[in-house]
Amino acid sequence: MKRIVIHEEHCIGCRLCEVYCLVAHSTSRDIIKAFKTERKTVMPRVLVEEDGPISFALQCRQCQDPSCLEACISGAMHRDERTGAIICDESRCVGCWMCIMVCPVGAIQQNLLGTQVASKCDLCYFADVPACVANCPNEGLTYEVIDEEARL
């Protein structure tokens, strides 16, 4: 399975990953419309963490043994067969926020925009390459097949 690999030495803190993540998860998928008309209903699922010159873009690590999936009381959290991404089924999510409590990297956020759904990276399962990776200007994020065993 392919995973998003973070290269903090190349992250320039521009936050274009956040911009394009928001666009990819908007209804219109048009950058100007997404920001000008949908801004109140859509948010990025990747967050750039910064401390001085060090920065990196953090999104869900798609754990092999995910705590969020185990903690989910409604069965909304499930693994996408094709990409292996952990995805939140919005129709089943009840907004108990247990996933947020147990996530070891803090990659899940409340969808505060009225829908009470947990918002997390879905590896852009609808596209070949996640939007954050495809649009990073400095290859600070890459989409690679990684050795799960070595990762553990």
Next chain:
Amino acid sequence: MALSMSTATFVVDRDETRCITCQVCVRQCANDVHYYDEDGDRVLSRDDACVGCHRCVSLCPTRALVIRQNPLEFRPHANWTAGRLRDIYKQAETGGMLLTGMGCDQPYRIYWDHMLLNASQVTNPSIDPMREPMELRTLLGRKPERLAFEQGGALAAEAVPGPQLELSIPVMFSAMSYGSISINACQSLARAARQVGTFYNTGEGGLHPGLYAYGANTIAQVASGRFGVHLDYLNAVAALEIKIGQGAKPGIGGHLPGEKVTPDVSRTRMIPQGADALSPAPHHDIYSIEDLRQLIYALKEATHYAKPISVKVAAVHNIAPIASGIVRAGADIVAIDGMRGGTGAAPTVVRNNVGIPIEVALAAVDQRLRDEGIRHCASIIAAGSCRSSADVLKAIALGADAVYVATSALVAMGCHLCQNCYTGRCNWGIATQDPYLTKRLNPNIGERRLANLLRAWSLEIKEMMGGMGINAIESLRGNRDHLRGVGLNQVELDALGIKAAGC
């Protein structure tokens, strides 16, 4: 002074219908041109600080930005141009020398653009480089005068060539020091040189420990400041270059401001952290050709005569006899840097008024060395603004063995020639040591883009050589019959040693 007569050079045009206030421009501008106005939820700009580097334009995800020249016009005056007035306003305010970066930006004649290459028609066949082998391999170093054999058939001592540098394309990356450019830029150059099979030059800033691995593709400089010069440095590399002068600022030394002397730069250069790195104008142990010979042979001794020694000089009025002296002093390579060559920092007045263009300097040197029968004793490298493969080919036809490119390499890595290298706030992460900015150049991307550039040029060079019916770059070297001048007067044609188009 409350009143400044200096006006903004550029104007930032933001298309509000496209701006999504994502603030990428705010985060990317090291000159703080863009800022976010929270009250109005909009991004505004301070145009005065814009240097026209286009970082914001390139990264703006909605293409909402256009940087235009400030349309503010002075009353037209052919003598007192806007540039002259602005320079005086600035000097009257500051009382200082005006500084700048990159090569001369004045409209002196660019001779490359007045020379045309030949091609074969009917009487001699052209060659298709896609079907037949084309040789770009170039060897730099002292060549024997003639073939000679001992009794019994062994090659005679005088026929053995000196140590040579082998290039797969007659283009090398010119001297840019660690300090003037970032470690990521150095890494990109070093890796691309290794990938393509050519060389990059350390400049006078020493060799960072992380770059010793690329020693086989490195030319190391020994300059007037002797920064970072020690025995391991000399022996880690493929060739050594004594830097006498630089095309952008002939006759004057270098000045790396203390802010750029970070702990890493300080270690590499062997100077105190935060101290200005001052390269003296002359080498204080070289006041004559005889002195130069001593340093050349000191370096040869130190490296067991295993590496070619290059001497780099700026193209100045008497370049031909100077080059002759350098060759007679024992240099294996003479590098000549024309006045349009770049720099990380130079007084504007020097950059724009001192030296001569590389085209005429190269022609003069090649002719002089041939006339004196010592052309084989040293290879000639032409530097100082080869902007394309055509410029490279014209330089070789004028007599160069290879060319050095630096500005072209920087442009390949993202440089937009804003000419503000001396400020240390390069938004493209090249001419800076600021940890926020140096990250912006990913050496993996830099290497790829530089290697792509050289690959593209080598394809174009082969295509043009094929058109001339030449299948080895050797056959074009100094072959000025393949050049014709357009729009040049007889004096210029004679200086270049070429015929006018139609003759």
